Amino acid sequence: MQIEQLIENIRDPLYRTKFVNVPDIIADWLSDSGGLHKKDVLEFGCGEGTMALGVALRKEAQRVVGVEILDVHEQCRTLAQSQLGVRELPRNLFLRKIAPGADLTEFGAFDVAYSWSVFEHVAQDMLPQAMTSVFNALKPGGHFFLQIDPLYYSPNGSHMMPWLVEPWAHLTMQADTFRRRLFEAPETPAKVRNEWAVYIPLNAATADERKTLWETYDTLNRMTAPQLRRLAESAGFEVIRDYRTTAEREIPLNLLEAYDREALLTEQIVLLLRKPATA
Numbered sequence: 656m657q658i659e660q661l662i663e664n665i666r667d668p669l670y671r672t673k674f675v676n677v678p679d680i681i682a683d684w685l686s687d688s689g690g691l692h693k694k695d696v697l698e699f700g701c702g703e704g705t706m707a708l709g710v711a712l713r714k715e716a717q718r719v720v721g722v723e724i725l726d727v728h729e730q731c732r733t734l735a736q737s738q739l740g741v742r743e744l745p746r747n748l749f750l751r752k753i754a755p756g757a758d759l760t761e762f763g764a765f766d767v768a769y770s771w772s773v774f775e776h777v778a779q780d781m782l783p784q785a786m787t788s789v790f791n792a793l794k795p796g797g798h799f800f801l802q803i804d805p806l807y808y809s810p811n812g813s814h815m816m817p818w819l820v821e822p823w824a825h826l827t828m829q830a831d832t833f834r835r836r837l838f839e840a841p842e843t844p845a846k847v848r849n850e851w852a853v854y855i856p857l858n859a860a861t862a863d864e865r866k867t868l869w870e871t872y873d874t875l876n877r878m879t880a881p882q883l884r885r886l887a888e889s890a891g892f893e894v895i896r897d898y899r900t901t902a903e904r905e906i907p908l909n910l911l912e913a914y915d916r917e918a919l920l921t922e923q924i925v926l927l928l929r930k931p932a933t934a
């Protein structure tokens with residue numbers, strides 16, 4: 656079946672975003688440095704593997720290896736069957752469970768690595784190891800596309816906006832109030848549950864859902880944009896491009912007195928990194 660026909664089958668807009676839009680953005684960012692076509696590609700933190708599948712099928716990568724610390728990648732085939740109508744995953748796609756911080760060189764050497772909405776979830780004590788594991792798995796001259804959105808100190812940085820809508824709620828409220836508000840929030844709409852399917856099974860009870868949401872919030876590593884850049888440079892990467900987007904919001908005075916303005920407003924960072932050709 657032609658790829659365009661597969662895309663027409665997609666009913667879930669989030670699946671479309673992951674299968675079509677995100678791979679397109681990554682390919683676009685890599686357009687001056689060799690792209691994804693026929694490349695060996697690593698996805699760090701692949702979730703259920705839809706983006707990796709999009710890169711494998713639509714960008715015709717030589718090989719895509721998606722690594723993930725949860726079992727969620729096992730859902731890739733079922734989702735691809737229901738959304739795209741394909742029976743089997745392509746032979747150039749490999750989804751593998753890893754231990755946090757694992758050496759990735761066992762999967763070979765890669766031309767390109769990418770990571771989408773993952774590095775804010777990597778445990779603080781694993782961050783240098785995680786960054787170095789990607790660096791080591793790249794070929795000299797290889798590229799790493801790295802995106803985080805939202806950053807912790809930004810208005811929606813708690814990742815809990817569907818339940819606590821106030822901007823910076825996590826920085827302004829007492830921790831126990833924030834937790835209680837999260838647990839007492841109204842039932843989660845189906846669309847939001849779908850967006851959280853990486854972490855929360857669709858049939859999970861509300862109590863389990865809230866427990867997982869709290870855990871997800873509580874384990875955010877509080878990374879800032881300059882800190883991510885330093886982490887990448889310390890691992891040996893050169894920064895080719897550094898793109899940040901900022902929120903347009905008035906900052907409450909008490910927050911301005913306590914935190915850095917730029918950290919409070921920077922919502923997203925996208926880095927294009929290169930492993931030096933001589934490394």
Ligand SMILES: C[S@@+](CC[C@H](N)C(=O)[O-])C[C@H]1O[C@@H](n2cnc3c(N)ncnc32)[C@H](O)[C@@H]1O
Nearest residue numbers: 700701702723724725755756771772773776777
């Ligand atoms: C918000 S999800 C994003 C998943 C996928 N990139 C997407 O956008 O659909 C974050 C993912 O990062 C994974 N993750 C967290 N720490 C990790 C680590 N140390 N190594 C690899 N993956 C990790 C989580 O298990 C989770 O699947």
